[in-house]
Amino acid sequence: MTGSLALRGGRVIDPANGLDAVVDVLIAEGRIAAVGPDAGKDATQTIDASGLVVCPGFVDIHTHLREPGFEHKETIATGTVAAARGGFTTVCAMPNTEPAADTAAAIEFVLSTAQAEGAVRVLPIGCVTKGRQGKELAELAELAAAGAVAFSDDGSPVADAHLMRRALEYASMSGPDGRSLPVIDHCEDPSLSGGVMHEGWVATRLGLPGVPAAAEEAMVARDIALAELTGARLHLAHLSTAGSVELVRRARAGGLPVTAEVTPHHLCLSHEAVLLGTGETPGGLAYDTDAKVNPPLRTPEDAAACLAGLLDGAIDCIATDHAPHAVEDKLCEFDQAAFGISGLETALALCLSLVHDGRMELPALIEKLTVGPVRALGLDRRVEALGTLSVGAPGDVTLIDPKAEWTVEPERFASKGRNTPLAGRKLRGRVMATVYGGRVSFSQEAVSARRR
Amino acid sequence: MTEEQPRAGGAIAALDKQPVWNRHHVLDLDDFTPSEIEAVMETTDAMMEVLGREVPRVPALRGKTVVTLFYEASTRTRVSFELAAKALGADVINIGASGSSVQKGESLYDTVRTLQAVGAQMLVMRHGSSGAPYLVARHVEMNVVNGGDGWHAHPTQGLLDIYTMRSHLGDLRGRRVVIVGDIAHSRVARSNIWGLTTLGAEVVVCAPPTLLPYGMRPNGSPLEEPLALPRVDVETDLDRAVEGADVLMALRLQLERMTSGLLPSLREYARLYQLNEERLARARPGALVMHPGPMNGGVEISPAVARSLQSAIEEQVTNGVAVRMAILYLLARGKP
Numbered sequence: 001m002t003g004s005l006a007l008r009g010g011r012v013i014d015p016a017n018g019l020d021a022v023v024d025v026l027i028a029e030g031r032i033a034a035v036g037p038d039a040g041k042d043a044t045q046t047i048d049a050s051g052l053v054v055c056p057g058f059v060d061i062h063t064h065l066r067e068p069g070f071e072h073k074e075t076i077a078t079g080t081v082a083a084a085r086g087g088f089t090t091v092c093a094m095p096n097t098e099p100a101a102d103t104a105a106a107i108e109f110v111l112s113t114a115q116a117e118g119a120v121r122v123l124p125i126g127c128v129t130k131g132r133q134g135k136e137l138a139e140l141a142e143l144a145a146a147g148a149v150a151f152s153d154d155g156s157p158v159a160d161a162h163l164m165r166r167a168l169e170y171a172s173m174s175g176p177d178g179r180s181l182p183v184i185d186h187c188e189d190p191s192l193s194g195g196v197m198h199e200g201w202v203a204t205r206l207g208l209p210g211v212p213a214a215a216e217e218a219m220v221a222r223d224i225a226l227a228e229l230t231g232a233r234l235h236l237a238h239l240s241t242a243g244s245v246e247l248v249r250r251a252r253a254g255g256l257p258v259t260a261e262v263t264p265h266h267l268c269l270s271h272e273a274v275l276l277g278t279g280e281t282p283g284g285l286a287y288d289t290d291a292k293v294n295p296p297l298r299t300p301e302d303a304a305a306c307l308a309g310l311l312d313g314a315i316d317c318i319a320t321d322h323a324p325h326a327v328e329d330k331l332c333e334f335d336q337a338a339f340g341i342s343g344l345e346t347a348l349a350l351c352l353s354l355v356h357d358g359r360m361e362l363p364a365l366i367e368k369l370t371v372g373p374v375r376a377l378g379l380d381r382r383v384e385a386l387g388t389l390s391v392g393a394p395g396d397v398t399l400i401d402p403k404a405e406w407t408v409e410p411e412r413f414a415s416k417g418r419n420t421p422l423a424g425r426k427l428r429g430r431v432m433a434t435v436y437g438g439r440v441s442f443s444q445e446a447v448s449a450r451r452r
Numbered sequence: 453m454t455e456e457q458p459r460a461g462g463a464i465a466a467l468d469k470q471p472v473w474n475r476h477h478v479l480d481l482d483d484f485t486p487s488e489i490e491a492v493m494e495t496t497d498a499m500m501e502v503l504g505r506e507v508p509r510v511p512a513l514r515g516k517t518v519v520t521l522f523y524e525a526s527t528r529t530r531v532s533f534e535l536a537a538k539a540l541g542a543d544v545i546n547i548g549a550s551g552s553s554v555q556k557g558e559s560l561y562d563t564v565r566t567l568q569a570v571g572a573q574m575l576v577m578r579h580g581s582s583g584a585p586y587l588v589a590r591h592v593e594m595n596v597v598n599g600g601d602g603w604h605a606h607p608t609q610g611l612l613d614i615y616t617m618r619s620h621l622g623d624l625r626g627r628r629v630v631i632v633g634d635i636a637h638s639r640v641a642r643s644n645i646w647g648l649t650t651l652g653a654e655v656v657v658c659a660p661p662t663l664l665p666y667g668m669r670p671n672g673s674p675l676e677e678p679l680a681l682p683r684v685d686v687e688t689d690l691d692r693a694v695e696g697a698d699v700l701m702a703l704r705l706q707l708e709r710m711t712s713g714l715l716p717s718l719r720e721y722a723r724l725y726q727l728n729e730e731r732l733a734r735a736r737p738g739a740l741v742m743h744p745g746p747m748n749g750g751v752e753i754s755p756a757v758a759r760s761l762q763s764a765i766e767e768q769v770t771n772g773v774a775v776r777m778a779i780l781y782l783l784a785r786g787k788p
Contacts, residue, residue, distance in 0.1 A: 201680040204665040207582035207604030207642060275679060282590055283479035287583030331561050333581035335602070 004028035005438055006040025007397060010049030014056060015367035016388035025054055027395035030438040035389050047440075048450040049399055052432055053362070057089025057120075057396030058369040059387050060344065061377050062154070062184075062237060062261060062319035065091070065122070068109065069098025074324040074416045076110065079344070080118040082322070082415035084442040086344040087369075087431035089396035090121040090386060091322075092377070095132070096155040102127035102138040104146035111147050119441045120434075121396075123149045123379065128167045128183060134159050137167060144174040144181055150377050152184035154237055157219055159190050164223065168232035182233040182259070182377055187219035187244070188295065196335045198271040198296040206275065206287065208334060211296050213241040220244045224251045227258050235376060236260040238321050240295040242305030249314035259376040261319040262306045264350040265293060265341050269421060270300045274334075278424045289330040289337035291421035293323070307359060310368060317372035318365075320347045324417020342410070342417030350422065352402055352429030362402060395438035399447065404430040473786040477589045477596040478779055480605035481646040489614065489651060495778035496615050496771070502539065503774055512781050513542035519572040521563070522599070523549045523579045528745055528769055529599050529609070533576045536776035540784075545572070564588045574780065577601075582639075595783040603637045609744055610643030612775040614651065616768050617699055620740050625652035628736075630693050632658040632725055633703030633752050636665040640703060640744045642681065649682040656685040658693040659725070662714040690725050697735040701742040702727045702752040718751055728754040732762065740764050 007025045012035060014020075024040035026033045033039075040046060060083065066074035074082075076093075083091045093110050095101030101110060107124045114122035126143030130136045132153045140151055151171055158164040164185070172180040192215035197203050199210025220236060224247060227234040239245055239260050251258045274297065277286025291297055309315040323340025330337050348369070354360040374380050374387035385393035408425050410418035433443035440451075473491060481489075502510050518537040522530050530546065537544045547567075549555065554563060560579070567575060574595045577585055582602030589596040600606040614624070621627055629648055635641045635657045648655050657668060670686045687693035694700060709715050727741065741753075741763040749755045758765060 199666050201667045201677050204667045205679065205681045207602050207639060209603075210666060272679075280590075281586070282477055282596075283586055284483055285479075285583065285586055287586050328559065331587075332559055333579070333587060334583045335581045 003044035004033065005395070005435065006043030006046045007049045007054050007399065007435070008040045008046050010052045010054035010399065012054045012389065013363050013366050014389040015363055016056070016371040017390060019389070020363055025389060025397060027397065027435065027438040030395045032389050032391055032393045032395055034391065046452045047399070047433065047447060051401070053400045053402055055366045055398055055400070056370040056387050056389050056393070057398050057434065057436060058087045058348070059090040059373045059379065060088045060320050060322065061092045061317065061373045063091040063093055063322045063344070064096065064324065064340070065093045066097060066324060067113065072326050072416070073329070076113045076122065077117040077119070078414060078416050079322070079324070080114065080120045080122060081442070082344040082413060084119045084434045084436065085414050085431060086346070087348050087398040087400060087434055088120060088344060089394075089398070089434060089436045090123060090379070090383070092123045092125050092149060094152060094154045095125050095127045100127050100132045101125070102130050102132070102143070104139070104142045107143055107146040107148050120436050121383070123147070123382065125150045125152050125184065127151065128153045128158050129163065132156060134163065137163070137170060140167070140171050141174045148181070149379060149382055150182045150184050150235065152186070152237065154184060154186045157186050157188050157190070161222055161226065165226050165230060168226055168230040168234060172230065172232040180233040182235040184235045184237050185219070185223050186237050187216045187223060189215045189218045192218060195296075196292060197274050198298045200271055200299055202271045202275045206285065213243055213298065213302070216241050216295055217243040217247060220247045224248070224256065224258060227251070227256050231257070234258045238263050238266060238295055238319070239306060239309070239315060240266045240298050240302060242302050245305050245309035245314055249309060249312070252314060260315045261317050261373070261376065262310055262315050263321045264318060264343060264347045265297060265421070266295070267303055267306050267310070267318070268350050268353055269297050270303055271297045273297055273421045278421065287334045288421055289332065289334055290341070290419045290423065292334065292337050292339055293341050294339035307354065311360065311364065316376040318347070318351060318368045319373060320344055322415070322417075324415050325419045326416070327418065330419050340419060341421065342413065342415050342419045344415060345413050346408055346420060346422050346427065348400065348431055349406070349427035349429045353427065355402065356428055395435060397435040398431060399433040400429065401432050402429045404428070404432070406430050473782040475783065475786055478607050478783065479585050479589060479596065479598045481607045481610045481643050481650065484647065484650060486650055489611070489647060491782065492611055492775065492778050493615055493618060495782055496774045499774040499777040499781070502777070508539055509541060510539070511541040513537065513540035513784050516542045516574060516784060517545065517572045518542045518574040518576065518780065519545045519547060519567050520599070521547045521567070521575060521577045523554065523577075524600070526578055526599070528772060529578060532769070532772040533599060533776050535773050536780055539773070539777055540780055542574070542780070560584060560587065561591060564592050568592045568594050574783065597779060597783070600639050602639065603642070604639050605643045606639040607643050608772070608776055608779055609640050610647040611779070612768055612772040613644055613701070613742060613744070614647050615771050615775055616742065616764050617740060620764065621698055624648065627653045627698040628656060628696055629653050629699040629701065630656045630658055630697040631701045631703065632690055632693065632727065634663045634705055634709060635659045635668065635703070636663050637706065638703050644701070645682055645684055649684070654685070656687055656693050656697070658687045658690050660688060660715065663709070690731060691734065694731050694735045697739050699740045699742060700727055700732065700735055703744065704746060705748055705752050722751050726752060726754055727757050729756055732757055732760070738762065742768060745769070
């Protein structure tokens with residue numbers, strides 16, 4: 001890495017350091033070198049960031065990159081470009097690939113492919129059980145030694161309570177420093193599930209089998225009991241119901257080491273998206289397969305409870321659950337369509353609607369996209385000062401224009417997954433440039449013109 | 453026992469005076485206005501007259517190709533659509549899931565695009581997935597008629613049920629229609645609820661709670677959502693539900709409901725929810741008995757009631773042909 005890059009005159013928001021001021025950010029040798037007034041005046045390269053927000057690069061702890069095995073849906077190369085376009089400089093890759101990332105070799109494959117082809121940092125998550133079968137523990141210590149930052153059978157819960165207990169116990173010795181690595185559970189009681197959307201009035205109208213809120217809450221409650229039993233680190237993926245948020249809030253009030261995430265779509269959309277969709281719908285019913293996701297989009301009250309949890313700290317962070325799919329996976333009957341939303345490239349703008357509506361402050365949102373997820377999984381034990389603009393932190397910076405209007409055009413996504421329920425929707429707030437390790441990994445034309 | 457008003461010879465010609473039909477597809481009754489239902493009823497009257505002729509044929513659809521694409525087994529719906537299309541002079545092609553490219557794994561999208569490409573103008577489809585006809589309607593120019601999709605809708609069944617009720621009861625406003633059976637999984641119930649409430653009838657659904665969908669609970673709070681299924685009365689006790697009923701409609705019980713933990717036994721279901729003579733006696737005198745078929749005799753309806761003078765079950769089937777003629781006719785006339 002040669003030379004230095006300065007981002008000059010932007011509003012710098014660095015929640016970890018309590019900073020919100022118009023200053024410069026200087027990156028040298030791939031790391032944050034200085035933050036302050038005129039800190040960037042002697043840099044070899046500058047970007048005029050005036051009028052923009054400058055913040056640490058976003059961290060997504062829940063990304064499906066699909067490689068190996070499902071390269072027609074996404075690859076590490078395309079998924080990380082999508083991440084950069086969405087302002088993310090670190091993504092945690094979920095292990096539900098084919099083969100599943102349940103061996104050290106599989107973890108090494110993700111790391112080396114990302115090293116060679118990735119546009120941003122990829123931190124792999126390993127499986128909890130062999131082949132995600134829910135029967136035997138994967139070799140968690142070896143996965144951790146190879147670089148796994150957490151364990152998850154995401155896509156499925158660890159349904160067997162006994163195995164989940166043992167996974168939590170075993171994972172607690174597997175961190176790089178001998179400390180606990182988190183087990184991330186996808187909370188869904190399979191015997192209560194089996195539906196294709198939220199069990200509510202929309203499902204009744206559309207004649208679709210529903211997934212009740214209780215399917216998630218029963219598993220959240222079980223996992224919290226197991227966290228209490230084992231004292232191990234538990235992280236709950238994509239919470240979607242008011243009841244789940246309340247269970248986590250109480251567990252944390254009781255001092256349990258439980259963390260949680262929520263997706264932009266569960267914060268901002270509801271099951272009505274399945275009914276109404278976007279654009280012309282003959283008969284007025286969309287049956288929008290792009291709004292089919294697991295856990296399902298729930299009620300506006302559930303979304304409000306998730307936001308309340310995010311604001312009061314019951315939920316640590318926002319994670320995209322970026323789940324890209326091929327066209328044919330979604331261009332089919334609703335009950336046969338794949339679950340998932342391609343979320344990396346719309347996450348910021350969708351969440352900014354909460355800021356524009358006065359329901360959340362911008363620095364709080366940035367915290368939930370940066371240091372929030374880092375602390376939830378303890379990623380700063382792998383990458384020092386990740387998610388911050390502290391001196392010495394990785395030179396990962398995102399420039400955003402919170403007011404820029406744009407229209408979601410999935411055909412222009414970098415991701416191979418064009419499956420978004422936001423197609424055609426006007427959003428306000430845009431990633432203008434993403435700097436990863438001191439290099440500009442993505443920039444809008446308007447920003448390129450500001451480079452010197 | 454019908455009291456149709458047979459029209460003069462030029463019944464079809466008389467239909468030209470009707471308001472223009474702007475509908476390109478018939479997917480459900482949820483967006484039908486009372487006057488659109490009225491238009492279907494009047495057109496059905498004319499088709500009944502056609503069916504009563506010595507040669508029950510008119511050339512309204514001559515030169516058109518109607519495809520029936522049935523992914524699920526069906527006798528009466530498929531056959532009555534075929535008869536309806538033929539009575540109107542259309543060429544009819546019947547496709548089932550087996551023996552077609554569907555069996556080779558062709559997607560629904562590709563299948564219907566192919567049918568359109570070979571020149572079909574109208575597609576009648578039955579599919580096990582709720583919403584499948586909506587997917588199709590979004591991607592083809594053909595007229596799409598929903599012949600039943602999953603648990604969601606069966607609009608021509610709803611219309612033929614309404615036609616049958618009206619031919620006995622006249623105006624349905626304020627009439628009490630009790631639908632008993634597996635409401636949760638019933639497209640017939642949903643389409644009837646839309647059509648009947650649009651016409652001002654009072655709909656009562658009756659089932660054990662395990663066969664009622666979300667939002668339908670006895671004494672449950674009404675859903676405030678404007679886009680929800682219309683509000684109906686919910687009753688778990690059939691003896692109470694039938695009091696004062698003008699129409700008693702039993703739904704087919706799918707036998708797999710027992711294995712999925714929704715019901716303990718056929719015996720108990722029949723004891724609690726069978727339309728039998730005792731219960732029929734509690735309804736309004738002369739109340740109409742209906743069933744969309746096929747029946748499980750001795751389960752949801754007793755054979756005696758199914759064959760009683762009050763039963764309109766066979767009439768439903770006959771009316772089904774005329775209603776489907778009316779729908780195909782109106783769609784063909786509505787847009788070039």
